[in-house]
Amino acid sequence: MPIRFEVNGKQVTVEVEPRLTLADCLRQQLRLTGTHIGCDHGVCGACTVLVDGDAVRACLMLAVQAEGSKVVTVEGLSNDDGLTPLQKSFRKHHALQCGFCTPGFITTAHALLSEEPDCDADRIRDVLSGNICRCTGYISIVEAVLDARAAYKSNGGKP
Amino acid sequence: MKNTFIGSPVERREDLRFLRGRGQYVDDLAPEGLLYAVILRSSVAHGRIVSVDTKAALKIPGVHAVITANDMPGGPPIIPMRLQPLPEFKPFEQPVIASTKVRYVGEPLAVVLAKSVAIGEDALEAIEVEIESLPAVADWHVAAKNKNILFESQGTNRSLVFEARKGDADVIFASAPYVRREKMRTGRHYGLTLEPRGVMAEWDAARGRLTVSGAAKVPFFNRRILAKQINLPEDSIDMVENDVGGGYGARGEFYPEDFLIPFAARHVNRPVKWIEDRRENLMAMNHARETEAELEVACASDGTLLAIRGEIHTDMGAYMRTNGAVGARNVAQFLSGPYRVPHIKIDSSLWMTNKTPVGTYRGPGRFESSFYIERMLDMIAGDLGIDRVELRRRNLVTAAEQPYSIATIQPTNATDQYDSGDYRATLDRVLKEINWPEVSKLQGKLIGEKYHGLGVACFVEGGAAGPKETARLELNDDGTVSVFLGTSSVGQGVETVFAQIAADALEWPMERIRHVHHGSTSYVSDGYGAYHSRSTVMGGSAVLEATNHFQAAIREAGAKRLKCEAAAVKIDPDNVSGPDGQSFPLKELAGLTAEGAFLNKKHTYSYGAHAVHVTVDPKIGRIEIIDYVLVQDVGRAVNPLTLRGQMIGSLVQGLGGAVLEHLQYDEDGQFLTASLADYLLPTASDFPNLRCVILEDYPSPINPLSVKGAGEGGIVAAGGAIANAVANALQSFGVEPRQLPLTPTYIWELVQAGRQKQAAE
Numbered sequence: 001m002p003i004r005f006e007v008n009g010k011q012v013t014v015e016v017e018p019r020l021t022l023a024d025c026l027r028q029q030l031r032l033t034g035t036h037i038g039c040d041h042g043v044c045g046a047c048t049v050l051v052d053g054d055a056v057r058a059c060l061m062l063a064v065q066a067e068g069s070k071v072v073t074v075e076g077l078s079n080d081d082g083l084t085p086l087q088k089s090f091r092k093h094h095a096l097q098c099g100f101c102t103p104g105f106i107t108t109a110h111a112l113l114s115e116e117p118d119c120d121a122d123r124i125r126d127v128l129s130g131n132i133c134r135c136t137g138y139i140s141i142v143e144a145v146l147d148a149r150a151a152y153k154s155n156g157g158k159p
Numbered sequence: 160m161k162n163t164f165i166g167s168p169v170e171r172r173e174d175l176r177f178l179r180g181r182g183q184y185v186d187d188l189a190p191e192g193l194l195y196a197v198i199l200r201s202s203v204a205h206g207r208i209v210s211v212d213t214k215a216a217l218k219i220p221g222v223h224a225v226i227t228a229n230d231m232p233g234g235p236p237i238i239p240m241r242l243q244p245l246p247e248f249k250p251f252e253q254p255v256i257a258s259t260k261v262r263y264v265g266e267p268l269a270v271v272l273a274k275s276v277a278i279g280e281d282a283l284e285a286i287e288v289e290i291e292s293l294p295a296v297a298d299w300h301v302a303a304k305n306k307n308i309l310f311e312s313q314g315t316n317r318s319l320v321f322e323a324r325k326g327d328a329d330v331i332f333a334s335a336p337y338v339r340r341e342k343m344r345t346g347r348h349y350g351l352t353l354e355p356r357g358v359m360a361e362w363d364a365a366r367g368r369l370t371v372s373g374a375a376k377v378p379f380f381n382r383r384i385l386a387k388q389i390n391l392p393e394d395s396i397d398m399v400e401n402d403v404g405g406g407y408g409a410r411g412e413f414y415p416e417d418f419l420i421p422f423a424a425r426h427v428n429r430p431v432k433w434i435e436d437r438r439e440n441l442m443a444m445n446h447a448r449e450t451e452a453e454l455e456v457a458c459a460s461d462g463t464l465l466a467i468r469g470e471i472h473t474d475m476g477a478y479m480r481t482n483g484a485v486g487a488r489n490v491a492q493f494l495s496g497p498y499r500v501p502h503i504k505i506d507s508s509l510w511m512t513n514k515t516p517v518g519t520y521r522g523p524g525r526f527e528s529s530f531y532i533e534r535m536l537d538m539i540a541g542d543l544g545i546d547r548v549e550l551r552r553r554n555l556v557t558a559a560e561q562p563y564s565i566a567t568i569q570p571t572n573a574t575d576q577y578d579s580g581d582y583r584a585t586l587d588r589v590l591k592e593i594n595w596p597e598v599s600k601l602q603g604k605l606i607g608e609k610y611h612g613l614g615v616a617c618f619v620e621g622g623a624a625g626p627k628e629t630a631r632l633e634l635n636d637d638g639t640v641s642v643f644l645g646t647s648s649v650g651q652g653v654e655t656v657f658a659q660i661a662a663d664a665l666e667w668p669m670e671r672i673r674h675v676h677h678g679s680t681s682y683v684s685d686g687y688g689a690y691h692s693r694s695t696v697m698g699g700s701a702v703l704e705a706t707n708h709f710q711a712a713i714r715e716a717g718a719k720r721l722k723c724e725a726a727a728v729k730i731d732p733d734n735v736s737g738p739d740g741q742s743f744p745l746k747e748l749a750g751l752t753a754e755g756a757f758l759n760k761k762h763t764y765s766y767g768a769h770a771v772h773v774t775v776d777p778k779i780g781r782i783e784i785i786d787y788v789l790v791q792d793v794g795r796a797v798n799p800l801t802l803r804g805q806m807i808g809s810l811v812q813g814l815g816g817a818v819l820e821h822l823q824y825d826e827d828g829q830f831l832t833a834s835l836a837d838y839l840l841p842t843a844s845d846f847p848n849l850r851c852v853i854l855e856d857y858p859s860p861i862n863p864l865s866v867k868g869a870g871e872g873g874i875v876a877a878g879g880a881i882a883n884a885v886a887n888a889l890q891s892f893g894v895e896p897r898q899l900p901l902t903p904t905y906i907w908e909l910v911q912a913g914r915q916k917q918a919a920e
Contacts, residue, residue: 019277033187034180036404038353039437043835046353074180087178091170094800097808098650099177100184100354100404121847128843132835134353134405135650136804137811137873138843 005066007032008076016063023047023058025066026073034074034103038132045131048104049073055111074103077110085151086110086144095144097135104131109145117152162666164659165864168800169669171655173648182402185357185373186434193359194223196423196433197279198416199269199286200442201261204513204828205296205309208259209289211268216285221278224427225286226270226419228258236388238413241380241481243488243571250310251318251511253478255388255418261290262309262477263515264830265442267415270423272431295828299451299474299510309477309511316511318479323491323566326502328457331466335457339539343897345527345878347449347474348820350520351840354404355435356444358416360424367395371421374398376411376647377688378680384413389421400678406649407812408519408690409445412481416443438833445483445518446822449474450490450527456535457502462545464554466502467494467532475509476516482690483517484509489524492568492575496532497582497619497766498554503566513828519690521809522874525620526816530899533616533879537886538895547883548590551617555582558857577619577764578867580792580857586617589768589790592852598772598786603890609774609783612888616769616876620791622692622868623763623861629683630701631754632661632709638733638746639673640665642705645686646698647678651870652801653694659797660699660864664706667732683754692868695797696763700862704755712753713745763859763867767791769810769880775888777910780903782818782885784848792854794867799853805870806851813877815841821900889913 004013007030014029026032026049038046040059047058050072077084083091086109096102105128112119112127119127124145125138133141152158176182199211213225228235235254256267269286273279294307301307302316309316332338359372369391374381378398386393403410416433424431435443454469471494473487491507536554540547556563558581567574593613601611629645642661646653654675662669676682677698687697710730717728721737729736736742772785789810796802819839823831832838851873858865882896885906892913898905 017277027186028189031189032180033183036184036354037186038355039835041437041834041836044353044437078179078181083175083178087174090178091174094171094804096174096177097652097801097804098352098354098403098405099173099182100352100402100650102177103180106178125844125847129845130842132353132840132842134351134407134812134840135808137807137809137846137849138841139807139847139849140804142843142847 001064003064003067005068006070008072018062018064020063021059022061022063022066025063026058032073032075036100036103038101045108046101046104048107048131050107050111053111055108074106077106086148089144089148093140093144093147095136095141101131101133105133105141113145113149113152117149121146162663164669165663165797169655169659169798171652171801172658173652173654184354184404185359185401188359188372188432190361190430193430193432194272194274194427195276195279196420196431197271197273197276197283198267198433198439199271199283200439201257201264201266201268201290203261203290203292204264205293206261206290207293208257208261209291212287213269215287216271216282219278219282219285221274222282223272226423226426227268228256230426234258236418238415238481239384240479241377243484245319245570247319248479248484250313251479253415253480253516255415263513264828265515267419270419272423272427295513297824297826297828298512299472302510302512309513318475318509318511321488321491321507322569323494323503323505323507324569325566328466328468328502328504331502332455332457332468335465336460337458337543338455339535339542340455341535341538341897342453343531343534344451345448345530345899347446347822348816349444349446349822350407350409352405352407352410355437355440356410356414356416357434358420359430359432360421361430362425362428364428369396369421369425370399371396372399372401374400374678375403375649376406376690378647378678379645379686380688381413381417382680385418385421388418389425398680400647403649406689407521408523410649411647412445412518437835441833441838442515442830445480446476446515447486447517447520447523448527448816452531454531454535456539458539458543460543462539462543462550462553464498464500467500468504471505471507473507473509474512474514476512476514478516480516480518482519485519486517486523488568490528492566493525494528494532495565496529497556497617498532499556499560514824521812522871525875526813526878529616529618529876530878530882533876534882537883548615551586551615552583555586555617557581557583575762578761578859578861580764580766582617582766584856585767585790585792585854588852588854589770589788592788592790593770593772593786595770602887608778609776610888612773612775612884614771614880614884614887616880616883618872618876619764619766620692620868620872620875621762621764623696623759624691624693625758625760627756627758628687628697628701629685629754629756630698630705631683631752632705633752634749635673636746636749639671641674641676642672642702643682644675644677644698644701645683646694647689649689651694651805653677653698656695656797656801657698657702660702661706664703671732692870696862696864696866696868697757697759699797699864699866700757701755703863704757705753708753708755712751713748716748716751759862761861763794763861765791765793765867765869765872767872769876771880771884773881773884773888775885775906777889780906782881782901784846787849789851789873790854791869791872792856793869794857794859795855795865796853797866802853802869803851806873807849808873809871810849810873810877811841811846813874814846814881817878817881817899818901
């Protein structure tokens with residue numbers, strides 16, 4: 001069945017089977033492969049995207065449920081010519097190694113800092129505890145998100 | 160220009176693509192005409208295959224083929240071992256697909272090729288499998304009865320006994336003034352990678368070429384296996400390394416799917432991709448760690464270690480996989496850790512059971528043996544009334560004793576030596592960092608609802624597996640250089656580290672090192688991959704060698720053009736010049752290339768200490784880490800930023816294994832932990848208070864960079880340190896943890912047992 005929604009600021013129409021997940025739709029049909037699938041049952045958070053501003057697990061949402069929504073993926077939170085303040089902070093703090101979980105952390109952290117640019121380390125840990133990273137041990141990720149708050153604060157929740 | 164990129168916290172090149180969602184992992188590839196492979200796996204732990212009927216599955220629209228063992232004339236190929244390939248192990252090696260018997264839940268039975276994964280999964284349900292169940296060998300205790308045998312022709316479930324020997328332990332035990340005996344065990348967990356495994360194969364029938372994407376860790380070795388199995392010359396196969404979502408020892412070994420998918424692609428003459436789902440990953444990727452030990456330690460009355468003796472049993476799972484013997488060897492070889500033990504006699508048995516086969520997981524055998532020796536040291540200190548820190552200091556190998564020889568392993572006759580270091584220095588430093596004199600006042604104290612405890616543990620970490628690594632430098636049209644390597648990336652940041660090493664050696668700016676290519680079999684003549692904390696040591700040293708040859712090649716070419724002696728040619732980042740001022744632009748030599756290799760059979764041994772302050776809530780058995788410090792001397796830190804990432808990252812993996820992770824089976828060999836809701840991994844809120852300190856006091860004498868492998872030190876001693884801290888916290892109940900993981904239930908049970916014992920007294 002055809003569905004229509006906005007992805008990273010562009011309207012798209014795709015033909016999907018009702019059982020197709022949003023994660024598979026983004027990856028396979030729209031070729032937005034920055035969204036990764038790590039568990040397919042909503043535990044690891046690697047597939048997290050923003051749906052109407054909320055951080056959502058794209059493996060637990062059917063593509064048909066996205067009808068009429070605004071979806072933003074890691075590609076939509078990136079510039080062509082350099083890194084955003086959040087991305088810069090991840091790089092500076094070495095908050096990624098293999099990079100597979102990273103898109104999910106970027107989208108989750110972006111949603112958090114957009115809503116709560118003043119959040120403290122405990123709140124960051126709490127929110128990020130829904131995303132699994134197997135490489136870093138998380139310390140550097142929390143440092144990176146703490147450090148990125150300034151960019152969101154100074155700009156009313158926008159980086 | 161004299162560079163100092165080595166030693167600087169250079170930000171990673173890899174990050175630019177990963178942070179923007181532009182990494183390219185194997186599942187991101189989707190060539191025209193792609194078919195998706197889905198694998199039917201045994202739901203029975205042990206049984207004889209009566210039939211696998213694929214007729215109904217083949218009728219489903221969108222299903223192209225279903226492959227079983229019957230499609231392989233001459234029977235399914237067997238996967239040979241990569242490390243310790245002893246003849247004794249041959250009968251226990253794994254066929255790529257089950258044909259007569261199944262031996263674990265998750266063993267491949269059939270491969271469906273369909274136009275989508277969903278259709279393929281529909282087809283799995285239409286395959287009718289009949290298996291005559293046999294009694295399961297659910298753990299090593301059952302295996303040791305040798306009543307139900309996995310490999311009947313062998314008559315035993317024990318594939319081998321490794322023997323660790325040094326001095327004459329029996330003589331010492333006969334007259335030792337003090338002996339402590341203990342039985343302990345470690346849980347089953349594994350190097351779960353967040354990116355599940357994946358293989359994509361493309362067969363070019365016209366040219367007879369096979370391209371296999373998704374390679375990792377040891378692509379050259381895997382190509383040798385595949386070439387033989389699929390009957391192609393090695394140079395007709397390209398193994399392509401894409402971005403790799405974590406390795407930890409588990410990814411990149413040759414698994415059944417590494418044959419099945421290329422075979423399928425050739426069978427149907429279409430590109431075929433298989434991406435593991437998480438449930439499959441939990442039951443198909445190598446398991447690790449499950450051991451049980453019965454050990455005796457003999458000491459002089461002043462706590463001087465005299466001898467260790469005992470038996471260790473490893474639950475190997477159903478087959479001997481490529482590196483499956485490493486853990487069982489290491490647990491015996493490294494039982495003495497960083498301590499001076501003159502007499503050792505350990506028998507390490509490998510028992511075949513109806514579980515997923517084991518392979519290595521970061522710190523193989525070392526995590527287990529460190530838990531055993533560190534727990535025993537604390538118990539011995541208690542018995543002898545010696546401070547446990549002092550007991551360790553007394554027994555740590557000193558700088559004057561280096562290089563220090565450890566136990567010899569039979570039947571491989573493997574000897575090894577620690578290379579350099581003052582192990583007491585890292586112990587002293589970790590105590591200072593955690594402020595031991597002050598926090599030790601809290602030992603065993605109840606504050607509020609929680610008991611406070613401290614733990615300490617010392618370790619060595621082996622690295623730099625030989626025999627060789629290869630690198631090549633090539634000059635590009637724009638005067639930049641590309642570096643090609645035989646090692647692989649598993650996400651640790653080698654592109655940046657090798658660029659730092661090359662830029663320093665050439666004395667060029669970093670941006671002149673345009674690309675660092677690694678992992679694929681087309682870049683250099685030979686490669687040995689990424690394992691045993693070897694990439695920076697072996698690959699980095701190979702880059703130095705290649706750089707020397709590259710500069711020599713430029714001088715030689717320059718001498719011809721400038722008509723002078725090669726020794727008189729000067730190279731700067733832009734120009735090649737001669738003694739009389741004549742010069743030409745370097746980029747005119749574009750295409751010039753030089754390969755270099757580093758050969759080495761010795762190992763590096765970085766070392767250090769862990770210290771941890773925990774609280775334990777006796778009512779719910781919950782452990783909280785108040786402070787944790789890891790100190791490691793790595794010889795020389797190439798990139799402190801990425802090194803810290805390795806240290807903290809491996810530490811948290813160690814804590815996961817110590818506290819959370821546990822792969823469980825029931826007595827019928829049914830797998831009970833097939834999702835991430837059942838198999839618990841550390842999250843951002845579990846272990847927030849961790850620190851690490853890098854020392855560079857003892858450079859490695861065995862390589863030109865002076866570096867030591869440092870990817871595993873955090874994991875090795877985590878189990879021992881935490882368990883010692885829990886024992887220390889709960890000393891008023893007489894609690895002595897003897898197994899990992901330290902689950903809330905286990906700790907609660909220990910506390911209850913302690914209370915009951917006290918009440919009875």
